[in-house]
Amino acid sequence: MALLLEYLPLILFFVIYKTVDIFWATGVLIVAALVQLVYYKVSQGKIEKRHWIFAGVALVLGGMTLVFHDEQFIQWKATIIYALLGSALVISQLLFKTNLVQKALMGILSSVQEEQKVTIDIPSSVFNQLLIFWAILLYGIAALNLYVAYHYSLDVWVNFKVFGLMGITFVAILLTMFKIYKYLPEEK
Template sequence: MSFLIEYLPLILFFTVYKFVDIFWATGVLIVASLIQVTHQYFTKGEVAKRHWIFLAIAIILGGMTILFHDEQFIKWKATIVYAILGSALIVSKYLFNKNLVKTALEGVLSSVAEKEQNQNKITLPEKDCDQLNLFWSVLFFFIAALNIYVAYNFSLDFWVNFKVFGLIGLTFVALLFTMFKIQKYLPED
């Protein structure tokens, strides 16, 4: 269910785009993002920072897309989001000495261990976490650049399909690489 809530704005954007147009799809993206943030607030008592960022960018760029009736603004959304994510990984690591990828991975692994009632705390070596942090930051910058390249060199239909399926595909492959990298540190059971 959380997967559906996480990707609901994107799913609705794609669906409405295919049946209506980019401007209606953009409006639905804004409303779905608002619903997503509201749902998270009322079910968890807090909203993840990334959802606030996605919502703000959707409102600003989506609002400009609708106001000026120009799809160029919404095309920049993914580029800005991924550039922010890449920058956050680099800045947190090299300015604040905090590896966000390590924090995220250990949080996920700890919650899995708790669900399986495994009391062993899973820790990942700094070297591997630093490599993964760099990998994800480079990937995010690459996706940011690739999105804007596709947006301006291909049709709107191609860009929407790339945004929905291409970016999810790239992220899935990166997750597989990450899982492969950390699997040797997971408990046997």
């Protein structure tokens, strides 16, 4: 259910684009992003930074798309989001000596540690490699989104945004899991 809610604005954007047009889809995306913020505030008592960023970028670029009746603004959304994520990884490491990939993965793996009463010890060099991998990937996706947006039709871009970016992200998550798999405890 949580995964569906996470991707609901994207799913609605895609469905409305395919049934109506990009401008209706953009309006629905904005409304869905705002409703998502309200839902998280009511159900969890807080709103994660990433949800504020996604909603803010959707509101600004989506609003510009609607006001100027120009789909190029909404096409920039993925590029800005992925570039911001890549920059957050790099800046956090360089300025604050915090590996956000390590922090995220260890947060996810902490439930495994508690459940199995084990310690997961992954070398920092592995997390550093993953940080570089994810930063390059995120910047690459940002650039690829612009390439597709400016070299292909709007239909191709929408399909790429929904299925291509999701596919690339899924493969990257699998590669990340393969990288840390040998450090995970065996199931009892």
